[in-house]
Amino acid sequence: MTMASPTAFASSNGSSSADETARARRAVRIWLWTIAIFIVAMVIVGGATRMTESGLSITEWKPIHGVIPPLSEAEWQEEFLKYQKIPQYSQMNADMTLSGFKTIFWWEWAHRLLGRSIGLVFIVPFAVFAMRGWIRGGMLPRIGVLFVLGGLQGAVGWWMVASGLVERTEVSQYRLAIHLTFACAILAATVWIAEGYREGRFAIRENHALRRFAGFLVLLVLGQIFLGGLVAGLRAGLIYNTWPLMDGSLLPDGLWTMAPAWLNFFENHKTVQFVHRLGAYTVLAMAILHYIQAHGEAMASETIRRSGWLVLAIMTQAVIGIVTLLLVVPIELGLLHQAAAVGVLVLATAHWRRLSPPTA
Incomplete structure (x- = not known):
């Protein structure tokens, strides 16, 4: 009878362990990317609720009972x-019928339901993976923090909605920009961790x-998204719809009409749009410089390719933004502009992560 050598057993066990580890890493990565896709959808649906003036249709925050329409x-x-x-109805929609109300209600309800769904899609696999030992060590608290941040994002969303229920007919542009940017920061963190589980x-x-x-x-990119949130909150994209000139000039007058001066960056429609334009130019210029840097210093051709794709994505986003502005922000292009911005963020984050060591 022929007996397998100890070396053969060790090799077999080692191969089995390596296969199990690879499967675990792949499962965690796919799950985290699924969460990221949900967050992208959440951002896009959130943009739709804003552009359809639906965000204030549900005037209460009911995290549990609110699931049932x-x-x-x-x-x-x-x-x-x-x-x-609320003021939005009396000042803007006093002639609204119940049928019209149902339309805006369903947009906001879908937005909130999607947020709740993300929590469920997160917590169940997280518990299973943790119990099986597929998430362990320092990664347990890091991934767990994503869940905490998601819950906090829900509270930030209600804080934003509450700003439009008493004296305003829309939400505060400050809170909208914070809500949007916080969601995108969670998305970037999710992509960062997910890409850390990629093999090779x-x-x-x-x-x-x-x-x-x-x-x-x-x-x-996150800063530019924040500026875009201010533009959206002020409806600043509905004015000065020319490019490359703005109000007939490359450097328009009226940028500093408010006092103190810093207020112009947040409440002056012209200044907010102008700074958002400058932000786009800056992001594109920095991406091109990074591409040039990669050509001169990168050791891997894949790094050069990714930096080139990033430049192309930012250029595409810039074109979408210009067309959206020139056409006075039709809802389809407005949502495409927001989705493309999120796509740029995902690409930039994945590129950054792949320049760092993988998750152990």
Whole structure:
């Protein structure tokens, strides 16, 4: 009878362990990317609720009971009466019918339901993976923090909605920009962790300067998204719909009409749009510089390709933004502009992550 050698057993066990580890890493990565896709959808649906003026249609925050929409005519009338008590109804939609209210209600309800769904899609696999030992060590608290941030994002969303229920007919542009940027920051963190579980394809031999520049680009994109939130909150994209000139000039007058001066960056429609334009130019210029840097210093051709794709994505987003502005922000292009911005963020984050060591 022939007996297998100890070396053969060790090799077999080692191969089995490696296969199990690879399966675990792949499962965690797919799950985290699924979460990221949900967040992208959440951002896009959130943009639709804003552009359809639906965000204030639900005037209460009910994290549990709010899952169930109105099921009877009496319940619909009750929700409609609540909406009729806020300034947006009396000042903008006093002629709205119950049918019209249902339209904006469903947008906001879908937005909130999607947010709740993300929590469920997160917590169940997280618990299973943790129990099986597929998420362990320092990664447990890091991934767990994503769940906490998601819950906090829900509270930030209600804080935003509450700003439009008493004295305003829309939400505060400050709170809208914070809500949007916070969602995108959670998305970037999710992509960062997900890409850390990717097998191979990490250009960890690239120099620190290249890695730092890639991280700087992610911060720039997040900053530009914040500026876009201010533009959206002020409806500043509905005015000065020319390019490259703005109000007939490259450097328009009226940028500093408010006092103190810093207020212009947040409440002056012209200044907010102008700064958003400058932000787009800056992001594109920095991406081109990063591409040039990668050509001169990158050791991996994949790093150069990714930096080139990033430039192309930012250029595409810039074109979409210009067309959206020139056409006075039709809803389809407005949502495409927002979706493309999120796509740029995902690409920039994945590029940065692949310049760092993978998750152990």
